[in-house]
Amino acid sequence: MRVSELLIPTLREVPAEAEVASHRLLLRAGFIRKVAAGIYTYLPLAQRVLMKIKAIVREEMNRIGGQEILLPIIQPAELWHQSGRWNVYGPELFRLQDRHKRDFCLGPTHEEIVTALVAAEVRSYKQLPLLLYQIQNKYRDERRPRFGLLRGREFVMKDLYSFDRDEEGLDRSYQKMFEAYTRVFSRMGLRFRAVEADTGAIGGSVSHEFMVLADSGEAVIVYCPDEACGYAANVEKAESMFVPETGGEEAPLEMVATPGMRTVEEVIGFLGVPAKRLVKTLLYRTERGLVAALVRGDREVNEVKLQNHLDVLTLELADEAAIEAATGAPVGFSGPVGLKVPLVVDREVAALKAAVTGANKADAHFVNVCPGRDFPVTGTADIRLVAAGDPCARCGKPLAEVRGIEVGQVFKLGEKYSRVMEAFYLDEQGIQRPMVMGTCGIGITRAMAAAVEQHHDADGIIWPVSIAPFHAVVLPVNVQDAEQAAAAGRVQQALAAAGVEAVLDDRAERPGVKFKDADLVGYPVRVTAGRHVAEGMVEVHNRRTRESALVPEEEAVTAVKKFLEA
RNA sequence: CGGGAUGUGGCGCAGCUUGGUUCAGCGCGCGUGCCUUGGGAGCACGAGGCCGGGGGUUCAAGUCCCCCCAUCCCGACCA
Incomplete structure (x- = not known):
């Protein structure tokens, strides 16, 4: 062609x-x-x-x-x-x-x-x-x-x-x-990785996603660097080893003034307690009304897990008005004590003995909050988002994180x-x-x-041979030069006869334009018929490695195949 | 769906603040001719735009106002 x-x-x-x-x-x-x-x-x-x-x-x-x-x-x-x-x-x-x-x-x-x-x-x-x-x-x-x-x-x-x-x-x-x-x-x-996955709208039980590893990927994968363990999961699904921490001894509930302290950072700085002793109370709106999700201050809520746990169709953070109506306090002071909203308590929160929570009152927090004593804990859940460094659910080694593009998924329905x-x-x-x-x-x-995403450079695409639109482009440097044009035509014919999908760039463009286009389109191999045609030679070039070889015209097919198989 | 931004020849953009004779323009691309031929050459001539759409304001609207539409980017979903 x-x-x-x-x-x-x-x-x-x-x-x-x-x-x-x-x-x-x-x-x-x-x-x-x-x-x-x-x-x-x-x-x-x-x-x-x-x-x-x-x-x-x-x-x-x-x-x-x-x-x-x-x-x-x-x-x-x-x-x-x-x-x-x-x-x-x-x-x-x-x-x-x-x-x-x-x-x-x-x-x-x-x-x-x-x-x-x-x-x-x-x-x-x-x-x-x-x-x-x-x-x-x-x-x-x-x-x-x-x-x-x-x-x-x-x-x-x-x-x-x-x-x-x-x-x-x-x-x-x-x-x-x-x-x-x-x-x-x-x-x-x-380059890909199969990871455990949530089943989403398709439903079912077991599922794996096939992730192409790429920084531009929307999905976050956590995996255990220990090859022998091999745990890998979409972060939506990922679990980490449960390491209960009590956060101190049980003590009487106490309300303390925390003027203007709304965020986790502000509260821990003001009270001088670590974030893992804090409990974040996040209100979500669902089709069945408001629910409160409780995770530790050093954790994030995994909304996919939360949604699965609640078995609801819609789940989104409540707006300020709804929060104030439900808690009686401005955003930043929500807490589970006395809250008249169903609670979903993360297991790490349930393990605490003396936690810090919002007091459902402006500029106030509770300290020494004891789950089960100060607010009801009816069953716990794992609703936290796993992050890099957390202990692997299987072997306890610190998990690593990488981004991926989901290209395939397998489900048990x-x-x-x-x-x-x-x-x-x-x-x-x-x-x-x-x-x-x-x-x-x-x-x-x-x-x-x-x-x-995975195969490109500054000049363009670098197609893997198995899915390249064509295997090779044959490029006469100067189509006005009858010898070069003829040699290019012969090479392209020979390649086609040998089962190599090759195109002939016979456009009357200057060579620079054709070289740029060849790189951009990403043909795995380029054959250049230029000044060396006079000596019966053509140049064979590997797009990926940038290797070039000057070979006699008759050996072009062999040289091209060598690059295609490399 | 919230937040931010952008719509001007095929592509990339300027012009808008301070409405009007540099207001319809630049670069690339495209066509023709000459020239050139190992990394997006050069010269000349040329084609191509109801300035996203609608409504207003005004003597006068790419330019100001309102509404709509489209597109892109950031957050909640999925192959």
């Missing part, structure tokens, strides 16, 4: 809207164009990359016995009512009506529709296990689309659904999915969907049982962007 004939609209200047590397480079290198917030057109180069990623994914899904299907994007509301998610999914669900005012949505995920399919078509244990998958667009009306392809409202996803007879079957399917994902991301040339969607089968005894489900998804378009 010839660059002169391809639609590769590279930009010299950086579009103002792009912040992160993948967004910037994919726009500049002519891979994508924005149509609306979080909605993109994929140009030929991007489409080629996506096709490669999909091919890898298909191979690995087929390898574990997955059968590819194609489910509709537009889904009737009834199915979502049946699963109960029509309301649960909230404003992120793109909703629409047909001419008869019937409700539909654009699929953000396909549990409902695939489970309904299997419920209707599968009856016997003999047909299980069943692994169905598709590669298709997904729609989520994100609160805030951003970072280009990393968080779009329309994106391409591979989603697979597993149906098993029982938990043991699900365990096997889960293991298959997990291993397939490990192979997919390895083959894509990504259990019977959550099969029961409500009535996906039952008959076992050998003729007893009707719900199927046990699992699911996993890969963000195809996000994975492309994640690859760019």
Whole structure:
């Protein structure tokens, strides 16, 4: 193929809207164009990359016995009512009506529709296990689309659904999915880590996320540096070892004046006590009313854990007015003593014997607060956010922290969907049982962007060979020079014949322009036909290592392959 | 959804404070010609903009006011 004939609209200047590397480079290198917030057109180069990623994914899904299907994007509301998610999914669900005012949505995920399919078509244990998958667009009306392809409202996803007879079957399917994902991301040339994860809106019990390690990632991962331990989790899910501290001896409750001392820092400085003896009382608004979350002063609340603990759909910090109404005091002086709001007490708080809390009164705090004695503790929870340095929940060694981009997630769903969607089968005894489900998804378009995040430099993208839009570009320095043009053409033909995907940059541009574009687009290998063509030589260049080799034209294919395999 | 900011040829921006003859302009890109050909050359000519949309104020509005829309960035969700 010839660059002169391809639609590769590279930009010299950086579009103002792009912040992160993948967004910037994919726009500049002519891979994508924005149509609306979080909605993109994929140009030929991007489409080629996506096709490669999909091919890898298909191979690995087929390898574990997955059968590819194609489910509709537009889904009737009834199915979502049946699963109960029509309301649960909230404003992120793109909703629409047909001419008869019937409700539909654009699929953000396909549990409902695939489970309904299997419920209707599968009856016997003999047909299980069943692994169905598709590669298709997904729609989520994100609160805030951003970072280009990393968080779009329309994106391409591979989603697979597993149906098993029982938990043991699900365990096997889960293991298959997990291993397939490990192979997919390895083959894509990504540095990644599988971490324990919260199950979020999909629901279910066990879950792992596959994180591409990148500083631009939105997700925070904590992990145990001890390889033998290997604990790693999304911070939303992460737990640390519970080390109870009493914070001193039990003593009579006492109110002290703390004029103007609202923040943890102010109070500990004023009273001369460590932050870990303080209790933060945070009021949250939920659909069931206000709740108060209690964590130690040196901790942060993990809102995902809190939401799971409370089993509520909405959770957000209460505003000042609500806090004052509930506590009778301005913000900064809330405390659990005498508070007429349900309390969620972190286990570290429950362990304290003499804590400092707000007194629900302006400019006052309580000291020597004893949980259980001074306020009710009905069951405790782990609602704190784990941070780097906390002891590993498994081995006690200090945890480390790193950022990542979530490109895939595996779930054990259990019977959550099969029961409500009535996906039952008959076992050998003729007893009707719900199927046990699992699911996993890969963000195809996000994975492309994640690859760019991980593989680029100041000059442009550096595609891993396995997903590069083309393996090589052949670049005649001067297309007016008949010898150079001819040599470039021959090399490109030879490469194509040898199964190397090569483009010929035959544009009548000056060499600098073509070199810059080659670096920007990120072809793994470049072959330059320049002044050395007179001696029968061409230059072969490795984009990633910047290595160059001057080789006889006949050996160009071998040299290119060597770089591609390196 | 809160907070902040920005919308001016394809891209990047200036002009707005102090309305009006430098008000529609610059750089890049694009077209034609010449020239050049190992890291985004040079010269010449040229095409391209209802200044995000609507409403006001005014003799006069990119410029001032109001409303809307879009986009981006920071916080709560997810592949």
